[in-house]
Amino acid sequence: MATRGSKVDRSAKWVLGAPLIAFTAMFVVWPVAQGVQTGLYDFTLQNPEITFNGLENFRRVFSLPGFWDAVRFTALFAMVVTAVEAVLGFGLALLMNRRFPGKKLFFTALLLPIMIAPSLLGIMFRLLLNGDIGLAPAVLSALGLDISLFSPGTVVPLLIVLDVLQWTPFVFLIVYSGLQSFPTDVLEAAQIDGAGRLRTLTSLVIPIMKPVIAAAVFLRMIDAIRTFDVIYVLTAGGPGRTTTTLSIFIYKTAFESGDFGLAAAISTVVLLALLPLVPLVVRRIAQPEGSRS
Amino acid sequence: MKRSIVGVSALVVGAVVLAGCSPSVGEGQGDEGEGSGIVKVVLWPGPEGDAMADVVDDYNEGVGKEAGITVQMTLLSRQDTFSKEATLMATKSSDQDIYFVASYNVGQFSSALDPLTGVDTANYFPVAVDGLSQDGELYALPLDVSNHFLLYRQDLIEGLLNDPAQVETYRSVAEQAIGEARDPKPADQWDWDDFKAMAAYFSESANPASPTRYGTILPAKNLLYNTMIWNDVLWGSGGSWTNDAGEANLNTPEAAAAVNVYADIYTNGWTSPDSSQAEFPETQAALKSGNVAFGLQWSAGFAELNDPERSPDVAGKIAIATVPGGKTHVHALAVAMNKYSTNKSAARNFLDYLATTEAMGIYAQSGGIPAMPAVLAANEDLNPAFSQIAESIDKYGYSVPVFPNTFQAYSKLAEDLSSAWIGEVPAEEALATANSDLANLLQD
Numbered sequence: 001m002a003t004r005g006s007k008v009d010r011s012a013k014w015v016l017g018a019p020l021i022a023f024t025a026m027f028v029v030w031p032v033a034q035g036v037q038t039g040l041y042d043f044t045l046q047n048p049e050i051t052f053n054g055l056e057n058f059r060r061v062f063s064l065p066g067f068w069d070a071v072r073f074t075a076l077f078a079m080v081v082t083a084v085e086a087v088l089g090f091g092l093a094l095l096m097n098r099r100f101p102g103k104k105l106f107f108t109a110l111l112l113p114i115m116i117a118p119s120l121l122g123i124m125f126r127l128l129l130n131g132d133i134g135l136a137p138a139v140l141s142a143l144g145l146d147i148s149l150f151s152p153g154t155v156v157p158l159l160i161v162l163d164v165l166q167w168t169p170f171v172f173l174i175v176y177s178g179l180q181s182f183p184t185d186v187l188e189a190a191q192i193d194g195a196g197r198l199r200t201l202t203s204l205v206i207p208i209m210k211p212v213i214a215a216a217v218f219l220r221m222i223d224a225i226r227t228f229d230v231i232y233v234l235t236a237g238g239p240g241r242t243t244t245t246l247s248i249f250i251y252k253t254a255f256e257s258g259d260f261g262l263a264a265a266i267s268t269v270v271l272l273a274l275l276p277l278v279p280l281v282v283r284r285i286a287q288p289e290g291s292r293s
Numbered sequence: 294m295k296r297s298i299v300g301v302s303a304l305v306v307g308a309v310v311l312a313g314c315s316p317s318v319g320e321g322q323g324d325e326g327e328g329s330g331i332v333k334v335v336l337w338p339g340p341e342g343d344a345m346a347d348v349v350d351d352y353n354e355g356v357g358k359e360a361g362i363t364v365q366m367t368l369l370s371r372q373d374t375f376s377k378e379a380t381l382m383a384t385k386s387s388d389q390d391i392y393f394v395a396s397y398n399v400g401q402f403s404s405a406l407d408p409l410t411g412v413d414t415a416n417y418f419p420v421a422v423d424g425l426s427q428d429g430e431l432y433a434l435p436l437d438v439s440n441h442f443l444l445y446r447q448d449l450i451e452g453l454l455n456d457p458a459q460v461e462t463y464r465s466v467a468e469q470a471i472g473e474a475r476d477p478k479p480a481d482q483w484d485w486d487d488f489k490a491m492a493a494y495f496s497e498s499a500n501p502a503s504p505t506r507y508g509t510i511l512p513a514k515n516l517l518y519n520t521m522i523w524n525d526v527l528w529g530s531g532g533s534w535t536n537d538a539g540e541a542n543l544n545t546p547e548a549a550a551a552v553n554v555y556a557d558i559y560t561n562g563w564t565s566p567d568s569s570q571a572e573f574p575e576t577q578a579a580l581k582s583g584n585v586a587f588g589l590q591w592s593a594g595f596a597e598l599n600d601p602e603r604s605p606d607v608a609g610k611i612a613i614a615t616v617p618g619g620k621t622h623v624h625a626l627a628v629a630m631n632k633y634s635t636n637k638s639a640a641r642n643f644l645d646y647l648a649t650t651e652a653m654g655i656y657a658q659s660g661g662i663p664a665m666p667a668v669l670a671a672n673e674d675l676n677p678a679f680s681q682i683a684e685s686i687d688k689y690g691y692s693v694p695v696f697p698n699t700f701q702a703y704s705k706l707a708e709d710l711s712s713a714w715i716g717e718v719p720a721e722e723a724l725a726t727a728n729s730d731l732a733n734l735l736q737d
Contacts, residue, residue: 045379046697046737048404065730066708130575131567132582151566152717238515239569240712255376256517256704258401260383 032271039265045258057265067266069241070249077156077245078224081163086217088164089171094201096172097179111173113166122233125162152239159231159243163224170223171216178212211285218281225274246270323387323407326636329361332643334391334628336366337374340593341437341626344661348647351655356646362639378402382631390634391644394433396424396624396692397521398700406432407630407637412648418683421625421664424692433627434644435664436656440621440686441525443488444580444595445480445587447612449495449504453477462502466494470561480587480614485530485554488617492563495586499563510579510588511555511568515711517703519572521622522589523714527551528691529618534702534731535694541732543706543724552713552720560716569715583607589616592662592685595678613681615689623690625664698734705730 042053061067096107113121129136129149140147149158186208190200206213228247231237237244237252244252246266254263334349336342349364357363367389369377378392382405394402408430414422421435453459454477468474470493471486477494478487492508493499512519527533532547542548558564565584567575577594579585581604601608615621628647634640646652653663657672662682669679693699706727713723 043383045383045401046404048385126574130578131565132575132578132584148566150570152569152715155570235570236515238708238711239513239715239717240515241708242712252704255379257698257701258379 035264036268037264038261039268041261043259043261043264045260053261057262058269060262061266061269064253064262064266066241066244066249070244070246073242073244074225074227074246077160077163077227078221081160081167081224082217082221084160084164085168085171085220086213088168089216090175090213092168092172093175093179094205096176110169112169114169114173116166118166118229119233121166122230125230126234129158150234152242155235155239155243159234162230162234163227166230167220167223171220174216174219175209175212178209182208214281214284218277218285222274225270323631323633323637324635325638326634328638328642330363330636330639332362332364332391332636332640333389334364334366334643335374335378335389335393336368337371337393338368339371340660342366342368344656344659345436347659348652348655351652352643352646357643360639360642362642364643385633387631387633387635390631390636390640392629392631393626394425394629395626396421396695397517397703399425399432399627399629400427400695400697400699401701402629403427403432403697405632407632408432409434409630409644412644416648416650416653416665416667418623418625418664418666418686418690420623420686420690420692424623424625424695425627427695427697433625433629434647435625435627436647437626437661438623438664438682438686439626439662440592440623440682440690441522441589441616442592442595442621442681442685443480443483443587443614443616444590444598444611445614446505446583446607446610448610449586450477450480450491452504453494454479462500463490463494466490466500469493470499470563480612483614483617485526485550485617489554489557489563491587492558493561496561496563499561505586506584507565507579508563508586509558510571510576510585511558511564511714512572512576512589513555513559513568513711513714514570514572514575515707516572517700517707520703520707520710521624523551523555523706523710524622524693525589525616525618525620526554528620528622529616530554535735539694539735541728541735543728543731545724548724549720552710552724555714556716556720559714569711580604580611581607592678592682596676613678615685619689620691621685621689623686623692696735698737702731702734705734 039057040052040054042051042056092110096103096110116124128134131137131148131150137147137149148154182205186204187200190204195203226247227245228251231243231245232248232251235243237248250263250266250270253266254260257263334345336345346366349366353363374393375395375398378389378394379402381388382392382402385405392402392406394406399406409432412431412434414431417435418438421438422431425431425433425435453463460477463477464474467477467490470490473486475487475490477491483491488509495503495505495508497503497506512522524534527548530547530551532545532551533542536542559566559568565571565579571579573591573594576588576590577597580588580590580594580598583606595611595613598604598611599608604611628644630637630640630644650665650668653661653665653668654671656663657668657679658675662676662679663669666683666687669683673679693702696702709727709730710723712718713720
C-alpha cells in the first residue's frame with residue numbers, strides 16, 4: 001500500500017531532479033537529437049537547399065576514405081593511453097594516500113595539467129617541444145640526445161606521452177577520492193591475519209576499489225576517444241592521416257568539406273557504437289560484484 | 294517487458310518525428326532594409342582586425358554618419374572564424390550583414406553570398422579579383438593580400454658568393470645533391486635545383502662546415518595553408534591543379550618533381566625532421582633561431598624577422614627574394630555580402646566606401662596590406678616590403694581555380710600529399726590519389 005511518506009519521496013525526487021532533467025534535456029538530449037536529425041539530410045554549405053536523404057549519409061560513412069584509418073588510430077590511441085593512465089593514476093593514488101611533508105604542494109602541482117584547457121596545453125606543448133626554440137629539445141640536446149620529437153617515427157609516441165602527462169592526474173584524483181572512503185577495518189583485519197602488502201593490494205584494495213577504477217577508466221576511455229584539441233594543434237591529424245582521430249575526421253568533414261549532414265552521420269555512428277558500453281559500465285559502478293541491488 | 298515496449302515505441306515515435314522535420318535554419322530570405330541603421334561585419338583579430346577598426350571608425354564618423362549608418366565589427370577567434378561563419382551561413386542566419394572570407398573559401402561560401410555588382414575593380418590587383426570571382430561574378434571585395442617569399446640570410450648567401458673557397462665546396466655539394474656541379478647564384482635567381490643545392494650546402498649533414506644546422510625548413514604539416522606554399526613549387530615547376538580544359542592535372546612529371554623537391558630535402562636531412570609538423574610559426578622560429586639559412590614564408594613573416602627586439606639573432610640579416618621558379622600563390626582576405634542580411638542597402642554603402650583608395654589608405658597606415666597597388670606604392674615608407682609585395686604579386690602571382698570545393702581541395706591535397714612531402718610515400722602514388730580526389734571535387 002502506498003504510504004504518504006513514499007508519495008512524498010516520489011514527489012521530492014522529481015522536484016529535486018527537475019533542474020538537472022531540464023538542463024540535460026536542453027543541452028544534451030535536444031542537441032543530440034538535432035545532430036541525429038541532421039544526419040538524415042543532404043545538408044552542405046555548397047548547396048543551400050536542405051533535402052531529406054534518409055540513410056544515405058549513414059551508408060556513405062563506412063566507405064569514406066580515411067574513416068577506418070581514423071577508427072583504428074582512435075581505438076589504438078584510446079586503449080593505450082587509458083591503460084597507461086589507469087595504472088599510473090592508481091599507483092600515484094596509492095603513493096599519495098599517506099602523510100608526508102609537502103603533500104599539499106605536491107598534490108596541487110599534480111592537478112595542474114587537468115586545470116589547463118586542452119587547446120591551450122596543445123599550444124604550450126607546441127612551443128615547449130619546438131626543435132628550434134623549445135626547452136625540451138634544448139635539454140635533450142644538452143644531455144647528448146639528438147631526438148626529433150615530431151618526426152614521423154616519434155610523433156605517435158609523443159602524442160601518447162603528452163596525453164598521459166595531461167590526464168593521469170584525472171584518474172589519480174578519482175581513485176584517490178575513492179581511497180579516502182576505503183574501509184580501514186578491512187585493512188586492519190588483513191594485517192592481523194598476516195597478509196603482506198602485495199596480498200593486501202591484490203586481494204583487498206583492488207577488488208574493493210573496482211567500481212571506482214571502472215568509473216575512472218570508463219570516463220577516461222570516452223574522453224580519449226573524443227580527443228581533438230592537443231592532436232589538432234600539434235599535428236592537424238598528419239602526416240597524411242597518421243594521427244587523425246575520429247573527432248578530427250568529423251571536424252574536417254564539417255568545416256573543411258562543408259558537409260554537415262555527413263559529419264552528423266559520422267558522429268551518430270560513433271555514438272551508437274559506444275552506447276552499448278554504457279549499461280555495462282553503469283552496472284559495474286552502480287552494482288558492484290557481490291552487492292545486492 | 295512493458296518497459297521495453299514503451300521504450301522501443303518512444304524511440305520509434307522519436308525517429309519518425311525527427312525524420313519528418315528538417316533541421317532548424319533561418320527563413321532564408323534577405324532584405325534590402327531601409328538603407329540606414331546598424332551594419333554588422335565579421336573580422337578576425339590580428340593585424341587585419343586592427344587595421345579595419347580604424348577604417349570603421351573613419352566611416353562611422355564620416356560617410357556613415359551622413360547616411361545614418363553605423364558599422365559594428367564582430368571579432369571572432371582567429372583560429373575558428375571561418376568555422377563559425379560556416380555555421381551561420383549553413384543556418385541562413387541574418388545576424389551578420391558582411392562576412393569575412395578569403396580566396397580559398399569564397400567558392401565554398403558562395404551559395405550564402407550575394408555577388409557584388411557595380412564594383413570598380415581597376416584599383417585592385419587583377420589576381421586578387423580573379424581569386425574572388427566564380428563563374429564570372431565577383432563574390433567578395435578584396436581587403437588584404439597575402440603571398441609568399443623566399444626569406445634568406447643575406448649575410449650567409451653573400452658570404453658564399455664572395456668566397457671562392459666556399460664556392461668550390463658548394464659546387465662539390467651541389468654535384469652530390471642535384472647531380473650537377475653548378476655555381477651558387479643570388480637568391481633572386483634560384484630555380485628549384487638551386488633551392489635543393491643550397492639546402493644541402495647549408496646543412497651540417499652534407500657540409501660539416503655549414504654555418505647553419507639545416508639549410509631550410511619545409512612547411513610540410515598536413516594543413517591546407519601548406520598546400521598553398523607547395524603550390525608555388527608546383528606552379529614554379531610548370532605544373533598546376535588543372536589543365537586548360539579544367540580537368541585535374543596532378544598526375545604529371547611536373548607535379549612529381551614538385552613533390553620530390555620536398556621529399557629529397559627531407560629524406561637527405563637537409564631540413565629538420567620536425568618539418569613534418571611545420572607551418573608558419575615553426576618557419577618563423579627556425580629563421581629566428583639562426584638554425585636555417587632560408588625558407589619559404591608568408592609575406593606577413595618578414596617584419597618580425599627584421600625586428601631587433603623580436604629577432605635579436607637575425608634582425609638586419611634577413612632579405613626577401615621571389616620564390617624560386619617565379620610563381621607565388623596570392624590570396625586575398627576579403628569581405629562579402631551575406632545573402633540573408635536584412636540590411637543589404639546599408640551594407641552596400643559600407644562596401645562602396647571600402648572599395649575606395651582613401652579607405653584602403655587608412656587600412657595600410659593602420660598595419661594592413663591592402664590589395665591595391667597604388668595604395669601600397671603610396672605607403673612604402675610605412676613598410677619597406679610593400680614595393681616588393683606589389684612587384685611580386687603583379688609579376689609572379691597566380692590564383693588557383695575558384696570552385697565550390699576549392700577549400701576542401703586544399704585540405705584534401707594536404708592530406709594526400711603530406712606523407713609524400715616527407716618521403717614516406719612515393720610521389721607518384723600520392724599524386725594519383727590526389728589527382729583522383731581533385732577530379733571528384735571538381736565535378737561536385
